[in-house]
Amino acid sequence: AQSVTQPDIHITVSEGASLELRCNYSYGATPYLFWYVQSPGQGLQLLLKYFSGDTLVQGIKGFEAEFKRSQSSFNLRKPSVHWSDAAEYFCAVAGTALIFGKGTTLSVSS
Amino acid sequence: DTGVSQDPRHKITKRGQNVTFRCDPISEHNRLYWYRQTLGQGPEFLTYFQNEAQLEKSRLLSDRFSAERPKGSFSTLEIQRTEQGDSAMYLCASSLWGAKFSTEAFFGQGTRLTVV
Numbered sequence: 001a002q003s004v005t006q007p008d009i010h011i012t013v014s015e016g017a018s019l020e021l022r023c024n025y026s027y028g029a030t031p032y033l034f035w036y037v038q039s040p041g042q043g044l045q046l047l048l049k050y051f052s053g054d055t056l057v058q059g060i061k062g063f064e065a066e067f068k069r070s071q072s073s074f075n076l077r078k079p080s081v082h083w084s085d086a087a088e089y090f091c092a093v094a095g096t097a098l099i100f101g102k103g104t105t106l107s108v109s110s
Numbered sequence: 111d112t113g114v115s116q117d118p119r120h121k122i123t124k125r126g127q128n129v130t131f132r133c134d135p136i137s138e139h140n141r142l143y144w145y146r147q148t149l150g151q152g153p154e155f156l157t158y159f160q161n162e163a164q165l166e167k168s169r170l171l172s173d174r175f176s177a178e179r180p181k182g183s184f185s186t187l188e189i190q191r192t193e194q195g196d197s198a199m200y201l202c203a204s205s206l207w208g209a210k211f212s213t214e215a216f217f218g219q220g221t222r223l224t225v226v
Contacts, residue, residue: 004152032212034214036217042219043201043217043218043219043220044153044201044203044217045217046214046216049214090152090153092152094212096158096165096166097143097155097158097166098143098153098155098203098215099155100152100153100154101152102150102151102152103150103151103152
């Protein structure tokens with residue numbers, strides 16, 4: 001069965017520091033993978049997606065993610081975090097519908 | 111097009127009452143999805159439509175839940191005899207799907223249901 005695991009429930013990063021959010025997926029075929037962000041009271045916004053091709057994917061707001069088939073991972077990274085990046089981050093894999101992980105809450109300290 | 115819209119944004123209802131939510135997808139999108147999200151959890155898939163056909167329903171969609179997309183455009187999600195456990199954010203999303211391509215899913219702002 002398709003599934004997504006986000007091992008970190010909550011991460012705190014200092015403003016200006018680098019960020020990596022982990023995502024592991026389970027899917028039988030070549031996966032379509034996504035990262036979404038959700039700010040309080042806001043809908044889900046797509047950060048980036050992987051369908052095929054280059055395994056390093058660039059997204060909005062300076063985020064990138066790397067698809068590693070051997071590790072079944074799709075980790076999200078940002079070189080320098082801003083206070084406005086504090087939010088809930090969801091990794092998802094596409095079957096007939098998106099299957100989401102439980103999310104990682106990012107807090108940014110000054 | 112302003113994206114996926116959902117109505118109402120908030121709904122408070124008494125236990126046992128019926129509620130209905132509406133979702134208007136992006137106009138050219140042929141797939142429409144319903145999800146439920148509770149506090150501290152990721153969105154959980156409920157059901158999806160391709161045009162007017164409901165193609166998949168999650169086991170989370172109990173008999174009290176019904177969804178329709180009568181003309182392949184907007185969709186409604188009805189919950190009958192609401193229970194406190196139905197309190198959640200109900201999210202709608204849409205995408206354009208074809209045999210050889212697919213766009214990502216675009217989400218609405220959600221309808222927050224509180225059952226008291």
